[in-house]
Amino acid sequence: MDSIDKLTEIFKSFPGIGPRQAKRFVYFLLTRNRNYLREFTSLVNELQNEIIICQECFRYFTKGKQVTPLCDICGSKNRDENVLMIVARDIDLENIEKSHYFNGKYFVLGGTVPILDKNPETKIHLNELLKTVEKKAEKELKEIILGFSVNPESEYTADFIIQALNPLITKYNLKISHLGRGLSTGTELEYSDTDTIKNALKNRS
Amino acid sequence: MDSIDKLTEIFKSFPGIGPRQAKRFVYFLLTRNRNYLREFTSLVNELQNEIIICQECFRYFTKGKQVTPLCDICGSKNRDENVLMIVARDIDLENIEKSHYFNGKYFVLGGTVPILDKNPETKIHLNELLKTVEKKAEKELKEIILGFSVNPESEYTADFIIQALNPLITKYNLKISHLGRGLSTGTELEYSDTDTIKNALKNRS
Amino acid sequence: MDSIDKLTEIFKSFPGIGPRQAKRFVYFLLTRNRNYLREFTSLVNELQNEIIICQECFRYFTKGKQVTPLCDICGSKNRDENVLMIVARDIDLENIEKSHYFNGKYFVLGGTVPILDKNPETKIHLNELLKTVEKKAEKELKEIILGFSVNPESEYTADFIIQALNPLITKYNLKISHLGRGLSTGTELEYSDTDTIKNALKNRS
């Protein structure tokens, strides 16, 4: 295996990339100039130095000149400390931030728990979540929103999280809520599944 | 134009059918036997004789031996007379019925109103709706659910219907509700639009 | 099952139509006026009266006022009697005619033979083909072109046809040819399969 094949193998491990596109990427890089490649590899190398993980919400963020290892959301004094939304991935957090409709704090699990997984605590930041929730519950936290997508693995993860949080929920009398279910933008009634119709009826307003 | 071309033209007017598939349909029919074709055309002819439009909800249904011109839902005594759901098309009603989560009555508009349409009342059963609502409001009707898909034309239609119903809403103190908005089955948080996130947060529970 | 369900079942048997679209077709027909439906069913009924099968090439065509049961191509004196192209379906013949690059005669098999089928002669007009070829070979026929798509079932059919024609090929010294293989419009070299590359190289010019 030469460098072309080895690099093709690495690109094949990228999410959503098959063997053909992986090879196209390699040939694409072959035709770039030195500056492009140097910038590319130095940015990849910088990722692990410049990007650190927030010690409160566990999202990735650019270190900058901050003294505390907290991201801009966790470090902000203008966010509502009463509400914490637990999301699976950084990219979910980013999309919710873009909507400008949530002003609470977040916790990023770093993934979801595969159904019937034997070591779920190794797939997500579970201990870190418990610590963060306890710390916040001792102050102002009142509600935890489970901010998950709607699919079996996400629902399994939500159930798993609720169970793990149960002692803290009882101890601090925390409210647990799920994102509302119903028709989303673009939903056609004609093609909606039973669950969506049930939720759309239940949550009518 | 021979029969093949003429029949191809008609199939081209079917929803979602282009010229190639229209022609395939004709050649498909050419290879069917007489019994198949006879059954096909007699069923099409029967449609207008056997299928009538319900004089209360305006959905299509098979006449059968009934004396009153009402469909099985409108004729039923086991449905909740307090709630009326207005839907755009028969096929929406059918899908909601399949969910078994709604036990009220329906009204089928027969379509939606195109945005800025000059004669909206010609596109939908508007007068019939007003009559049906008034009749029901004089008895037990308390809530009208707008059972529409989530797209601009459906939302325009909902607004138009509310305005048209306004005098009756006031007169009989009716509650108007929309189907709940939020995450539907399969929704990925990462790709949700701002509106869906807003509604999912607002309707959290 | 009422007429709506029965007609939905029939539309489901149409090529490429699933249950949802079948039902849409029925509701579409329900909203057509009487004239549309009358024209539709009378055209379907006419198919079997006005459209007959050519006794030479076995394609379907509109009878018209002709005395002989031959289609316009078989009845024409301006077509090259030296060449006969065997195709699977009427729709293949039509597409080749549209190209205006073939001026010989045709024979429509009426389908292809499924691989390992036990009664291939019941799937296609085999005896009719043998008769038509013998009749034409006694006059001017010199070449038979196998005008088939490129997929396993078509190639199996081509082999089957050659074997069946073999005695006539020998007796009349007929030339058998296949449509040329190689790159077709839109083919990307990067994605071509081995067979196509082999043929493109062999048939280079």
Next chain:
Amino acid sequence: MDSIDKLTEIFKSFPGIGPRQAKRFVYFLLTRNRNYLREFTSLVNELQNEIIICQECFRYFTKGKQVTPLCDICGSKNRDENVLMIVARDIDLENIEKSHYFNGKYFVLGGTVPILDKNPETKIHLNELLKTVEKKAEKELKEIILGFSVNPESEYTADFIIQALNPLITKYNLKISHLGRGLSTGTELEYSDTDTIKNALKNRS
């Protein structure tokens, strides 16, 4: 713009990658360990050191311990020196090699010429092609195969190349050939365009 955004921008320049997938790549890299990232960036950096461009056919290849700057195909004594196939990209060459049906030599243009482009010689290795062809024509070269995909830009490039090669074609009496056209694997006669049918008929055999 932080490293995440900058790296997202670079991935967006990769062929076929939009903003969402670009960002997924970055988050994917964020969750890789140091070894993965180190191997990734060192392979990218090696590309320009280990991968060199063959001075005869202008394809990319791994340098290895060779003394001459020729790839394994150009350096091989078992390839047919009579035939040279000109292809647009390395990936075309690779796919043709995989078919094992071509045993001649290659020349990789490095791209195609956009239609009506003002400086076509800057888009492809034109001068290098002329030198390679002249050098080979002085020895054993007899035929040049234009190994291009079938689309307008490729056909424009083929015409451009023929014109540029014209003096050498005349001087050395070279044969110019195109890859054969016709039905390719999977082609359906029913959907073939006029050009493909014309070529399939012309190249029948």
